[in-house]
Amino acid sequence: MIRIEGIQKHYGRGEAAVRVLRDVSLRVETGELVSIMGSSGSGKSTLLNILGILDDYDQGAYYLDDKLIRNLSEREAAHYRNRLIGFVFQSFNLLGFKTAEENVALPLYYQGVARRTRNKLAREYLERVGLGARAGHLPSELSGGEKQRVAVARALITKPKLLLADEPTGALDTATSYQLMDLLREINAQGMTVVVVTHEHDIAEMTSRTIRLKDGRVAEPELAPA
């Protein structure tokens, strides 16, 4: 599903340039549940941005679902983000003036799906994450765990190839964190490829494989899984 070969990325120019990713190669197969771990400054956020087509890279190659993701126009990038990737963020990033249902439906708005159709679908996905009864509530009326479930529903509604979760449990207490991870595992069990970026060991341990980043490199050489 994901093939990354010798990716390099730096910020800034000349002497002030900071090399964030020095040489990263890794693979994630379809249907895997992988975590990427690393301390702050290890480059994991940058890697996540590249994986999410939010940011470009300098050297190397990134294939997502066998498509080379490189030097895309903003328009193409938006298209791929919309079709291939579902995002879950640490701070939920729900739109405060929209109800849970409308938040979940938003990616479909950018696919040109009619309001009625997308709201119906959104309700289905909210049911699947156990929040069918909360569809009409604003994010401010939901708990942290509920908000993150709404975010998961929103990430899944476009039927993406890849679910990218950036510190999805960072803003949740332990019990809620575990519930969320259970949800992600369940989704993974249904065939979805999931990549979770985290700095918490217990969260990483709940995934089937962990990739460690250190100083812009993969700490233990990434081998193709047996």
Next chain:
Amino acid sequence: MIEALLELWDVLSRNALRTLLTGLSVAWGVFMLVVLLGAGNGLENGANWEFRDDAQNSVWIGGGKTSIPFAGRSPGRTILFKNQDFAEVARKVPGIEHFTGRYWLWGEFSVSYGSKRSAFSILGVHPDHRFLEKTLMVRGRYLDDNDQAEKRKVCVIGSKVREILFGSRDPVGEYVNIRGLAYKVVGEFEDIGGENELRKIYVPLSTAQLVYNQPEIIHQLIFTVGDATVDESKVMAEEVRAIVAKNHGFSVDDRRAVRMGNNLEQYTRITGVFRWIRIFVWVVGVGTLLAGIVGIGNIMLISVAERTKEIGVRKALGATPASIIRMVLGEALVLTGVSGYAGLVAGVGVVELVAARFPQAPFFRQPSVSLDVAVSATLLLVAAGALAGFFPAYRAARVNPVVALRSD
């Protein structure tokens, strides 16, 4: 399209108060523009109304009393024009378009037809008088050169005269009795100058002079200057003054010897004032509108800054830069469009209300907003909305989702 509008509505209604206040500033700008334009229009119509009765390019000259001694003659002489003055002016002053003398029969004269009898004003005039007074013939004909040359006893009567003497009958060909003499009615006229004008009877100047035994006297000379400029009309007036001054032996510097009036000069002065009023109105109105637009642009910039994160989220979820631009630009356009339209409607409403309430106010008549003004104001609004939205939209489209999502 509808989807996009619904999405816009979501965003706009979220900040209802801010949306309302911002919209109000644009509505006020358009309202002011429309009301000012309507008021300017009303003033202009009012001024034109004051000039409506007579030719706007006419110059008149009437006899007065000499006030300074000249060529051995003492002041205090009354100046009365003669036929010779008329003939000489007509011959010597270039550029005269229409030219008439006037001979007043002082007071109202008893006029009768059959058993009907009433009093009307009688005026002896040349055939060109018709153009000076903007007389409209509704029946028969006006006085002509033959009437004048042969001193015929014919007359044209105002429609009020016809109404009183003839009722609804056709007066043309009938004879009316004016102070004991029978005059054949050759025509009936209307005049927008009001009822007073319609109570007049015109007879040939030569007939009036003969009948009232003053075969040479003309009380007033009036002529139009055609397309002449104000300066040219002044020159013509002075030429006329010089001719009568020479004929009657008074100084051309004697301002009281004759009385003169230049309608063209007055009219041009007033229309000139209105041109400035129009410019002023546009400057103030557009300025007010511009303030509203800047306000909207400002609010949109704030809104975009406030929503950086939201825009980042939208981008992460698949919003293209074009869709972000559409969102912000659309917001500005809808805001200016709706509030501007409200201002337009309110402004037109006020103008129409004033027009209905005060239909006859002096120097203020029929304030109105023409279709062109409404159309150009609307176009101005759309341009304004686009302008107000452009920079904020550009900024929004450039939001980097990575940075936006990181900001908490």
